[in-house]
Amino acid sequence: MATIRARPAPSGGDADLSDAMPAEATEDRRVNDTMLLDAALEAFVEKGFHGTSMRDIARRAGTSVSHSYYYFPSKHHILWLIVSRICQVLLDELAVVEAEAGPAPDARLAALVRAHVLLHARAQSESFVGNSELRSLHPQDRPRVIEMRDRISRYFRTAIEDGLREGRFRSTEPAAELTLAVVTMCTAVAGWYRPGGGTTPEDLADHYAGMVLRMVGATS
Structure with a gap:
């Protein structure tokens, strides 16, 4: 799976806080973002958006649902x-x-x-x-x-x-x-x-x- 990376405008007016984070925290967030996005992409391809839950995404990423919500406010x-x-x-x-x-x-x-x-x-x-x-x-x-x-x-x-x-x-x-x-x-x-x-x-x-x-x- 070839994952494409880019920086879009944030959804719903969310602020980008990465510039205010220490370098280590920024890198940790990037890694977790990538893991969850890759897991979601895999699930959406396999099961469709409506057939996928945040629990599915978290399981594929090897993390918890609460951890997933920490990084992303919603499946949408x-x-x-x-x-x-x-x-x-x-x-x-x-x-x-x-x-x-x-x-x-x-x-x-x-x-x-x-x-x-x-x-x-x-x-x-x-x-x-x-x-x-x-x-x-x-x-x-x-x-x-x-x-x-x-x-x-x-x-x-x-x-x-x-x-x-x-x-x-x-x-x-x-x-x-x-x-x-x-x-x-x-x-x-x-x-x-x-x-x-x-x-x-x-x-x-x-x-x-x-x-x-x-x-x-x-x-x-």
């Missing part, structure tokens, strides 16, 4: 952290690869597709939970995650719109539908890709980039 908070982190990691990666790709829409779109596929092939559990448990997020957290997902889609839509406007893409389909198709097919990788099956994440990412360029009718 844990879900928010898992989902928001994978979204933020993807947003950060898309920003980097888009900047590195340069202004050409085809190069940008190919780079975005590669990054999207690579993340979903390497962090399948986080990606699976992020997509399957969106409905289970606390009502105050769901709009924030949807906004992050909209920002992810916007990278792809902007590249596609630019390509269509500049005549580099010759698809007759609307940019909105092309964007939905591209993001959906990239996201789906997390559900079926199996490491060790003969195709590396890098090979898969390159293959998908080529498929997407053909789908939008790239001319270069």
Whole structure:
């Protein structure tokens, strides 16, 4: 299980106290956070959010329920952290690869597709939970995650719109539908890709980039 780490905005206005903690306490908290988040991720993949209890998470992490609540106020908070982190990691990666790709829409779109596929092939559990448990997020957290997902889609839509406007893409389909198709097919990788099956994440990412360029009718 490839666990992705990032620092999201806190849920429900919780303050980040790590800067005020002694170094040893900060490291202890980080270790316990990681153990519990990994245990929760494993449980959510296996049993789903609603089929998982804080007792399940604590047992998998080898600790007590009260200890779990000391680090995380609720199961919903844990879900928010898992989902928001994978979204933020993807947003950060898309920003980097888009900047590195340069202004050409085809190069940008190919780079975005590669990054999207690579993340979903390497962090399948986080990606699976992020997509399957969106409905289970606390009502105050769901709009924030949807906004992050909209920002992810916007990278792809902007590249596609630019390509269509500049005549580099010759698809007759609307940019909105092309964007939905591209993001959906990239996201789906997390559900079926199996490491060790003969195709590396890098090979898969390159293959998908080529498929997407053909789908939008790239001319270069």
